[in-house]
Amino acid sequence: MAAAERLNLxxxxxxxxxxxxxxxxDEVISAYRGRIEQGKIFEQAVQLLDxxxxxxxxxxxxxxxxxxxxxxxxxxxxxxxxxxISSQDIIEQVNPVWRNTGxxxxxxxxxxxxxxxxxxxxxxxxxxxxxxxxxxxxxxxEKTMPIFVDASTDALDSVNVFSSLGDFGQAxxxxxxxxxxxxxxxSGTQGEALTLSELVDAFRAKCPEGSLLQALRHMVxxxxxxxxxxxxxxxxxxRDNKSLVAAVVESYQLSLDFKTKISEMTDxxxxxxxxxxxTNKSMDKWLQFLPxxxxxxxxxxxxxxxxxxxxxxxxxxxxxxxx
Amino acid sequence: xxxxxxxxxxxxxxxxxxxxxxxxxKGLYLRGNYFLGVxxxxxxxxxxxxxxxxxxxxxxxxxxxxxxxxxxYAKI
Numbered sequence: 001m002a003a004a005e006r007l008n009l010x011x012x013x014x015x016x017x018x019x020x021x022x023x024x025x026d027e028v029i030s031a032y033r034g035r036i037e038q039g040k041i042f043e044q045a046v047q048l049l050d051x052x053x054x055x056x057x058x059x060x061x062x063x064x065x066x067x068x069x070x071x072x073x074x075x076x077x078x079x080x081x082x083x084x085i086s087s088q089d090i091i092e093q094v095n096p097v098w099r100n101t102g103x104x105x106x107x108x109x110x111x112x113x114x115x116x117x118x119x120x121x122x123x124x125x126x127x128x129x130x131x132x133x134x135x136x137x138x139x140x141x142e143k144t145m146p147i148f149v150d151a152s153t154d155a156l157d158s159v160n161v162f163s164s165l166g167d168f169g170q171a172x173x174x175x176x177x178x179x180x181x182x183x184x185x186x187s188g189t190q191g192e193a194l195t196l197s198e199l200v201d202a203f204r205a206k207c208p209e210g211s212l213l214q215a216l217r218h219m220v221x222x223x224x225x226x227x228x229x230x231x232x233x234x235x236x237x238x239r240d241n242k243s244l245v246a247a248v249v250e251s252y253q254l255s256l257d258f259k260t261k262i263s264e265m266t267d268x269x270x271x272x273x274x275x276x277x278x279t280n281k282s283m284d285k286w287l288q289f290l291p292x293x294x295x296x297x298x299x300x301x302x303x304x305x306x307x308x309x310x311x312x313x314x315x316x317x318x319x320x321x322x323x
Numbered sequence: 324x325x326x327x328x329x330x331x332x333x334x335x336x337x338x339x340x341x342x343x344x345x346x347x348x349k350g351l352y353l354r355g356n357y358f359l360g361v362x363x364x365x366x367x368x369x370x371x372x373x374x375x376x377x378x379x380x381x382x383x384x385x386x387x388x389x390x391x392x393x394x395x396y397a398k399i
Contacts, residue, residue, distance in 0.1 A: 217395050221359055224325050224351040243330020266384055273380050277373035286368055287379055294382045
């Protein structure tokens, strides 16, 4: 809407410009954060975007992808709108399953969309994304196991629906963890959270030679999260952005210390090689089953570990806590 | 310690500790990780080893290196 006003274009023309990533990223982010989610023009814009033809965040995705790759993440950003389009064939296959469920197909300007009522629900959108992302990697005879990292109930619903379809394999949900400031979830929309670019710049200013990927990896492994027992949401809570950056920088140093500690431990074990002598009898069994444990470890399949975890099903946990 | 890492100091830190300790629903938890758990277990157990057979050392070293790789740390 803001782009249409600024460029004096129709909504459709503005959407085309945004899809071609011709507007500066800062302007797109600013317009998104300042959006007004009501009124006739907003409804028209939502209708336009629901057609699945436009990726109005193309410029942001492009920049985000380049930053993430530079940091060291393997990244592939797929626009939800793109998934809607690429999922047409898949949705057609799914169609019989959805008969008599209250969902229906809608064909608008050549794009078929799975709908409930007037608009695709959040669960429907999540499900289409799951189907769209999981199908291209399947080879004949294989079933995929997409892992949806999101703590929203829509994601949970779509994972359960996906798994119940039968023909597509099992989907899993990891609630993941977010960042909060003084207990309130950090939100880009409210403008208080650092953007990825700002975080990269802040880290580089303090740690020019450091690896942000290594710092973040250590931070998520070693920093406690605030968790409400009645919710699947976990949050890394900080006082403010400054504290977050300080924790990330500190995590980088701690990751180096961790590697040194492990290296020292291995060296210390190496010089103790000889006959087997232990200070505690209970260690006998630990050493006795070492070959089996190592074999099991080397053959571990992440999906099997996830599915065997007692607390893996977040729905079960939710019910257990009475929510 | 954890509260200090979060950026809270002085009176604010005290209030945060009270919030986590005095609330049965809400608390600070370290998220579990299978591979980190294996490494931690080896760190704990190795303190009780005076000496060990070479094949056991090789198994422990293999386990540690495998877990480090799966956690994304470069080979040590």
